[in-house]
Amino acid sequence: MRSASRRASDSLMTRRPDGLIYGLDDEPRPLLLAALGLQHFMVVAPNLAIVVMICRAAGVDATTTEGVLSFSLIALAVATLLQGSRRFGSGYFIVSCNSGIYLSASLAAAAEGLPVVFGMTVLAGVFQAFFAGLLVRARRFFPDEIVALSIIIVGIELGVIGLNRLSGAGAPGLMVGGVTFFVSVVFGVFGKGGWRLYCSLLGMLCGYLLCLFAGITGPGAAGDAFSSALFGLPAVSHLGPEFDADFALPFIFAAIAASLKTMGAVNICARINDAAWVRPEMRAIRRGMLVDGLSTALAGLFGSTGTNSSTSSIGVSQASGATSRVIGVAAAAWMILFAFSPTFTHLVVNLPDPVVGGMLVFTGSLVIANGFQILGTVPMDMQRAGVVAFPLLVAIARLANAPLFAQLPDAVKPLMSSALAIGVFTALVVNVFLSWGKSRRATLFLDPVVPVGARLRQVQKVLDDWNVAHNVKVRAMLTLRELLDERGASMKLAFNGCTLHVSMTRAGDHDDKERLADGRFFSARVSDAIAHRKRADGTCVVSLYFEQ
Amino acid sequence: MPIVNWTPDLALGVPRLDADHMKLIDTLNEVFDALLFDRSSSIIRTALATLNDYVVEHFAREEAWMRERNHPDLPRHRQEHEALRDQLALLCALQDMSDEERSIELLMVLRDWLLGHIAHSDRDASAPGDDAPPGALADCMSKQ
Numbered sequence: 271m272r273s274a275s276r277r278a279s280d281s282l283m284t285r286r287p288d289g290l291i292y293g294l295d296d297e298p299r300p301l302l303l304a305a306l307g308l309q310h311f312m313v314v315a316p317n318l319a320i321v322v323m324i325c326r327a328a329g330v331d332a333t334t335t336e337g338v339l340s341f342s343l344i345a346l347a348v349a350t351l352l353q354g355s356r357r358f359g360s361g362y363f364i365v366s367c368n369s370g371i372y373l374s375a376s377l378a379a380a381a382e383g384l385p386v387v388f389g390m391t392v393l394a395g396v397f398q399a400f401f402a403g404l405l406v407r408a409r410r411f412f413p414d415e416i417v418a419l420s421i422i423i424v425g426i427e428l429g430v431i432g433l434n435r436l437s438g439a440g441a442p443g444l445m446v447g448g449v450t451f452f453v454s455v456v457f458g459v460f461g462k463g464g465w466r467l468y469c470s471l472l473g474m475l476c477g478y479l480l481c482l483f484a485g486i487t488g489p490g491a492a493g494d495a496f497s498s499a500l501f502g503l504p505a506v507s508h509l510g511p512e513f514d515a516d517f518a519l520p521f522i523f524a525a526i527a528a529s530l531k532t533m534g535a536v537n538i539c540a541r542i543n544d545a546a547w548v549r550p551e552m553r554a555i556r557r558g559m560l561v562d563g564l565s566t567a568l569a570g571l572f573g574s575t576g577t578n579s580s581t582s583s584i585g586v587s588q589a590s591g592a593t594s595r596v597i598g599v600a601a602a603a604w605m606i607l608f609a610f611s612p613t614f615t616h617l618v619v620n621l622p623d624p625v626v627g628g629m630l631v632f633t634g635s636l637v638i639a640n641g642f643q644i645l646g647t648v649p650m651d652m653q654r655a656g657v658v659a660f661p662l663l664v665a666i667a668r669l670a671n672a673p674l675f676a677q678l679p680d681a682v683k684p685l686m687s688s689a690l691a692i693g694v695f696t697a698l699v700v701n702v703f704l705s706w707g708k709s710r711r712a713t714l715f716l717d718p719v720v721p722v723g724a725r726l727r728q729v730q731k732v733l734d735d736w737n738v739a740h741n742v743k744v745r746a747m748l749t750l751r752e753l754l755d756e757r758g759a760s761m762k763l764a765f766n767g768c769t770l771h772v773s774m775t776r777a778g779d780h781d782d783k784e785r786l787a788d789g790r791f792f793s794a795r796v797s798d799a800i801a802h803r804k805r806a807d808g809t810c811v812v813s814l815y816f817e818q
Numbered sequence: 819m820p821i822v823n824w825t826p827d828l829a830l831g832v833p834r835l836d837a838d839h840m841k842l843i844d845t846l847n848e849v850f851d852a853l854l855f856d857r858s859s860s861i862i863r864t865a866l867a868t869l870n871d872y873v874v875e876h877f878a879r880e881e882a883w884m885r886e887r888n889h890p891d892l893p894r895h896r897q898e899h900e901a902l903r904d905q906l907a908l909l910c911a912l913q914d915m916s917d918e919e920r921s922i923e924l925l926m927v928l929r930d931w932l933l934g935h936i937a938h939s940d941r942d943a944s945a946p947g948d949d950a951p952p953g954a955l956a957d958c959m960s961k962q
Binding site for chain 2: 546723726740741744745747748751752791792795796
């Protein structure tokens, strides 16, 4: 008979970091808001080149490409708005972008025509939405070290792409990229107020001016796909998804990688918005992944390619100290505006490579730093080190284009196309393998004669042996200090790598529930869930859960 | 990370005493924060020293305030103050305790202080005209 149960996961309060200028719920002035929104739009806009590449692979004409780009921007705007919503999305300011994760699968499908790309994108989105619920339920398979690893790999990917792009234009390109990076760093680190807010925009502006001076032009890949119209309604002739089972596997692998990236993105946002961050917010992650999946499905229905959370944009949020979710509304407004303006879209898609490269190196560095900060909260042992080290090596090998990957079967190549996907996939496998058969259960008999302090030391020793994270250990100790008394008979402890479950059997009587309720000052605040159950034999069981 | 926040509902209506209670809540939050982030060793001695000063000054103020009003609860209040002083002294004197254990014990003392002394004894003794029922403080804190 369950007599009392409650969730207390929101009991640990957040603390605003010192460096934030505009926090999650702050509202910058309208002009400032517009500028911040534009800055983030400029950060994600170069990814529209991915859409152009896919359209070219499908062999469609310029008008269709223009229509696909417009609908891409509309889908991205909707996704960004939904992500910022606490009701539907993660509740954080996360800008959506066209993702390179879907690139290889989409290019393969494009050979069969754009409708197949759109149809398979819908399928990937639906799968991702389904996977969101599954991933959260199976959290023990996705511990913090894998989350940290995924963030570090995202940062490395961004940095490597950035370095490649800025080195394509020779020595002048390197100089432009270096200046873009340096200016962003200077304003991001040493800048105050508005200068820091626009660190990325200022970096790109300086880089762009240098490009004009040095005669470096944009890639031009998108240029000929656009009309010269200042404003225009997008063409809808390309709409109409089709499905092809041959491409299901590549798109599903891409969807898994996109889910993990969003998981990492929500974690970074939680961390930069809360100086007291100690563990992932599973509710926000689930919703973030759900919205990401639905946005991808929506993009497919709109006649566009897969979307994902932009970690570059999150890096800019952190550097500028502006993480307000209302900036997402401004960024979405710019996306809508540009969706109806082919000329302006041409300008931002066609940003010179060295400028984009310098900016990517800047944001990649910030994302890597975030990953290491999360990794720093994980108590390292050989198992956890193995879960991080080997997959990181695999991911770096992928980025270095090791010949090994070319020899793998075609069906798994989409998974191997992204360092993030292969890195995280390897980490999941290594984690399952290294955790296999590792039982972390203990039963302690509580002798009422032994002082509470000595009994707590027994528990502490067990938790130390299991390498439970410090924050979980002290929360459990504080709770037990509050609940342990002469009635405690025995205690069962179980730890699955993510959740610590403490089940305490007490010699109960009719007022035990009330007595426990009185002593729940800390317990209710620091545990993630408490359940109180009375047994037929008169004893009662208090179950406590602590999420790592 | 604040585990308890001060709200106007916690006010006794005596500014000096309310300021003291706010300070106590700040100390509780600091100790909890340090415990959670593995910084207990850097803060526990400072926190205990602060509380040792606090019990001298705050209790003297509270007792003087009650004396001025010839409050009938003054003897009982003094006894409670004495008990709290003893608890703190014991916590400072115990040698075979790690800083984490000492922090947990200190948090338990501060909890009892807040829920028992401030929420009931101080509340009962607060100025006339304060129509909040006894125990409102505890109710308010348990809702956080």
